[in-house]
Amino acid sequence: MATSESRFNDADPGSRHAGDSAGKGRSDVREASTQTDAKVQGHGPRLSKVNLFTLLSLWMELFPRKEKETFPTQTERWQVRSTGLVVVQGRSVTGLHCSSRDLHAGQIAVLKHGPRLRGCDLYFSRKPCSTCLKMIINAGVHQISYWPGDPEMSLLTGSGDSSHDCSSQEAVLDARAAERLKSNSRPHICVLLQALPSGMQQFVEETSKDCDFLGRIAQDDRCLDVGGLFREEQKRNLGDFNTAFFVQDQSEHRGILTKMGLENFCIEPYFSNLRQNMRDLITVLASVASSLLDHGQRYGFYGNGPADPGRPLSQVIAKHCIIQAQLLAYRTEDPKVGVGAVIWAEGKSGNCDGTGHMYLVGSGYNAYPVGSEYAELPQMDDKQQDRHSRKYRYIIHAEQNALTFRCAELREDENTTIFVTKCPCDECVPLIKGAGVKQIYTSDMDSGKDKHDISYLQFDNLQGVQKFVWQRNSQVCPGQLNSCLSNGCMGKHNRESEEDHPLLRYLGYLRSVGIMLRNRLQCIVKWILQKSQSRQTSGTKGCTLSVCTRHMFILSHKTNMNVSLSAFKHFYSTRLRTRLSHQLI
Numbered sequence: 001m002a003t004s005e006s007r008f009n010d011a012d013p014g015s016r017h018a019g020d021s022a023g024k025g026r027s028d029v030r031e032a033s034t035q036t037d038a039k040v041q042g043h044g045p046r047l048s049k050v051n052l053f054t055l056l057s058l059w060m061e062l063f064p065r066k067e068k069e070t071f072p073t074q075t076e077r078w079q080v081r082s083t084g085l086v087v088v089q090g091r092s093v094t095g096l097h098c099s100s101r102d103l104h105a106g107q108i109a110v111l112k113h114g115p116r117l118r119g120c121d122l123y124f125s126r127k128p129c130s131t132c133l134k135m136i137i138n139a140g141v142h143q144i145s146y147w148p149g150d151p152e153m154s155l156l157t158g159s160g161d162s163s164h165d166c167s168s169q170e171a172v173l174d175a176r177a178a179e180r181l182k183s184n185s186r187p188h189i190c191v192l193l194q195a196l197p198s199g200m201q202q203f204v205e206e207t208s209k210d211c212d213f214l215g216r217i218a219q220d221d222r223c224l225d226v227g228g229l230f231r232e233e234q235k236r237n238l239g240d241f242n243t244a245f246f247v248q249d250q251s252e253h254r255g256i257l258t259k260m261g262l263e264n265f266c267i268e269p270y271f272s273n274l275r276q277n278m279r280d281l282i283t284v285l286a287s288v289a290s291s292l293l294d295h296g297q298r299y300g301f302y303g304n305g306p307a308d309p310g311r312p313l314s315q316v317i318a319k320h321c322i323i324q325a326q327l328l329a330y331r332t333e334d335p336k337v338g339v340g341a342v343i344w345a346e347g348k349s350g351n352c353d354g355t356g357h358m359y360l361v362g363s364g365y366n367a368y369p370v371g372s373e374y375a376e377l378p379q380m381d382d383k384q385q386d387r388h389s390r391k392y393r394y395i396i397h398a399e400q401n402a403l404t405f406r407c408a409e410l411r412e413d414e415n416t417t418i419f420v421t422k423c424p425c426d427e428c429v430p431l432i433k434g435a436g437v438k439q440i441y442t443s444d445m446d447s448g449k450d451k452h453d454i455s456y457l458q459f460d461n462l463q464g465v466q467k468f469v470w471q472r473n474s475q476v477c478p479g480q481l482n483s484c485l486s487n488g489c490m491g492k493h494n495r496e497s498e499e500d501h502p503l504l505r506y507l508g509y510l511r512s513v514g515i516m517l518r519n520r521l522q523c524i525v526k527w528i529l530q531k532s533q534s535r536q537t538s539g540t541k542g543c544t545l546s547v548c549t550r551h552m553f554i555l556s557h558k559t560n561m562n563v564s565l566s567a568f569k570h571f572y573s574t575r576l577r578t579r580l581s582h583q584l585i
């Protein structure tokens with residue numbers, strides 16, 4: 001019994017004995033544990049599938065539900081804990097769910113997937129209660145994994161609350177029933193946690209701090225200590241996540257594990273290993289979740305320009321979904337850049353999930369084609385002189401994987417949204433549009449770059465898909481021109497020194513607050529090129545006018561212009577009808 005509970009868990013007493021035989025007949029499980037399989041290539045450490053799905057389940061537990069959708073009464077709060085769930089079919093995530101006011105995560109899975117649950121693997125952020133367990137066992141799932149903290153039917157004691165004591169008896173009964181169901185059922189019901197590869201925590205911390213979303217904030221204000229803000233946010237998240245997912249008191253944790261039939265985990269060194277694995281994963285989640293700090297609501301996802309109709313998602317939901325994508329990016333096979341994408345749609349009916357009307361359409365990360373011997377394929381970036389050794393023609397992008405392995409069709413009458421951690425490139429922009437995606441939430445830090453083998457020129461001009469780009473909230477800080485003019489860059493965006501000219505930074509500012517429209521930019525470019533009287537003017541004019549803003553910066557910089565900021569402001573305010581307030585100019 002304890003062996004089936006723990007056979008794939010490296011913190012577990014049974015794994016050393018049972019692991020070999022378990023691994024031989026189960027290629028999916030072996031695949032799931034290839035946590036460092038790309039290290040051979042000098043790749044950063046990767047998350048194993050098991051750890052990725054576990055982290056996603058924890059994160060789904062924290063999905064921002066609508067107010068009053070949380071459990072209503074004190075008794076219920078003590079008794080039933082909110083739970084996140086990831087449904088995996090083969091190699092793809094087919095469902096991301098969380099419990100709602102009326103239904104537990106397991107019940108939601110049965111309602112949403114029905115017979116399609118057969119053969120799936122389920123990852124719960126808490127051990128599901130017996131009511132859910134009997135239904136999902138009945139549905140014929142392949143495997144059920146759960147986080148070994150306090151279960152859905154809470155076993156935490158010591159509140160001193162009489163209603164809690166009463167519900168705790170219910171919880172003990174439930175735990176026993178769940179245990180009997182487990183030992184008499186076909187699916188493996190187990191704890192699947194794996195130790196992180198060495199350096200993973202530090203890698204996640206560094207890459208989260210260096211992500212495009214924080215890069216945008218740093219670029220907008222060079223004086224700001226973005227690293228310090230990140231560390232504060234990380235500390236706050238760590239405190240919150242420990243409260244939610246970790247049982248601080250060791251004897252209380254042992255008591256819970258025993259009641260859940262996991263007494264083997266209470267023995268040393270397995271108990272310490274288990275707790276260490278839990279703590280490590282919580283720390284990783286805290287770092288990833290800190291990569292979208294909004295700096296006191298000064299930053300968020302905003303549409304560029306007044307022409308964007310439609311209904312944007314709330315900022316908290318958008319950020320939550322981007323963090324799902326950030327987690328997926330830690331499965332990348334690209335030696336340098338991890339990208340993640342998730343696609344969600346808003347259905348017209350079936351609002352029983354904690355996610356409301358939202359349901360998952362697909363998810364993916366950038367990786368070499370499925371089944372390829374990717375160690376044999378080119379891995380280099382654009383710094384490599386020999387273009388044959390560059391990776392770009394071989395890697396499948398995160399958006400491409402999310403669309404290819406989608407678990408639901410995109411419907412014309414529904415709002416479908418893609419969340420992607422990096423500006424979509426020119427390969428992906430037409431795919432996103434062609435698939436019928438209605439909204440994109442992303443960063444535009446790469447927009448306008450052209451590296452020959454990969455370019456990001458189409459995103460700015462993309463029509464017919466609403467774009468919500470991570471940027472300064474112009475409502476909260478409309479007049480922060482000065483801080484924008486002292487912009488700096490960080491991380492991999494350091495090399496964009498062409499933005500150093502005050503005029504270009506001013507253009508960047510106008511664009512970042514959503515004032516600049518493309519046709520206006522084109523007029524401005526024409527004017528700059530005329531004024532600069534550079535020989536390059538006529539040569540560059542045609543292409544400058546057809547491309548996006550950042551590209552324009554580069555070309556206009558090359559003209560060595562001697563246009564003064566005040567002349568430009570004068571031109572801008574008199575020749576173009578803008579929404580820019582006169583105080584700013």
Ligand SMILES: O=c1ccn([C@H]2C[C@H](O)[C@@H](COP(=O)(O)OP(=O)(O)OP(=O)(O)O)O2)c(=O)[nH]1
Binds near residue numbers: 366
């Ligand atoms: O829409 C996109 C664009 C890119 N990628 C992936 C593909 C590839 O794996 C990586 C390329 O990243 P980048 O353009 O940043 O190139 P790099 O040369 O790896 O990094 P950089 O030039 O920024 O140093 O990102 C996606 O998944 N989706």
